[in-house]
Amino acid sequence: MHRYWGIILALTIAVSCKDDNGQAKELAQQVQQVNELPKINEQYGFNLDEFAVHLDTVRNGDSFGELMQKNKVAYPKVAAISERYRDTFDVRKIRVGKPYVILKSKDTVGQAQVFIYQNDPINYTVVDLRDSAHAYRSKRKVKYVQREVSGVIETSLSEAILDQGIDYNVTHNLANVYAWTIDFSRLQKKDKFKVIYKEKYINDTIYAGAEPVEAAYFEHNGKPIYAFAYENDSLKNIVDYFDQDANNLRRTFLRMPVEFGRLSSRYNLNRRIKYYGYKVRPHKGTDYAAPIGTPIMATADGTVIESTRRGGNGKYVKIRHNGTFATQYLHMKAQKVKKGQFVRQGDVIGWVGMTGNTGGPHVCYRFWKNGKQVDPLKEELPQAEPLNDSLKPDYFAYITPIKEQLDCIIYPKVLLEDEDDLITLNQ
Ligand SMILES: [Zn+2]
8 A cells, every 4th residue: 555545644633522612712713823924014023014124035245234235324333333242243143044134214215224133033133223223132932832633553653744744853752752662663553643742833923843742642552652741850850751650651771872773793702703713702792883973872861971082992981870780882983972971861972983993883882780791682671760759649630631631632533434545546
């Protein structure tokens, strides 16, 4: 079956079990508001109707001085403001391709009154050239709209979501939430999911991305797994995902330190190598071959205790995870972390290289348990930190309404009715 047609997914806007209309209406209104342009043409804190508006992007060779001179601003004024407000607006740093707005007087002169430089989709810098010229930075209004998405999968999650025009980050975020509990390469037909997250809008109208998953539900092989984002450790601002029984969905260790590495040499205390005349040269690491420059990730949360270069190990990083476990990553091209730094599981700590004794680009992953190197592929790895008992009452109170909300999300009605048609289409 063609993949596209094999996927059935729909966006659903909130439908509450308790009140079929109330919440859904409210959300629909919010979405509508988002799609409607504001009536007063106010942007960047100015009523654009009062000016002749010139929108453009910085082009090769443009300079602030030239742009201003073209728009009838006297050079001494430009020089003065460039000098006086260098910390706010460094005219030497305007970049090709960045959008800007010039608000000009509506009279025949058409002199620039205000110059607005869009630093990024949210932040902008205003150079007000009127009277006592001044410059300042500001932000566009950001609005968050909660979104609910549900779907039934026939092939892959990512295609399902992408084909519906939903931000790729939603797929990515959802896959990360369930990375330890669901193998996304082995999804089953009719696996279902629901996800609640927020979308960010600038000035109510411009879509600016998906926020992390707030709560989700995944039914894999008929087994439901809830996930709720919750701050486990307020000191480190750690947000983890827990199920309805407060079990952490994350495992303590990633399976391997590179995303797509090939296991090239296992831990082997009796390894014999031709090069060394078949003498026993124990290999206490687990090697993953990957191209130079491949990001190497911390396999668990911890503190960097070494980030250095030494002999055959080349450039390496060692992380202490707790009193029992430490991990070490050898032959890096370069490290990205410093001694003493706290890293989270999945953080990039360096890149695959060939420093030290190595015949090809790989990361030699060493797994320490109570000061001895062991085989991580044979270890019974501990579960990630459970929720602290003292936090449980708060957690359960927090998730109760969200779980209800999840339970109330309906799957798309088009679900299977179209399946015959879909199959026909692909014959
Ligand atoms: Zn090795």
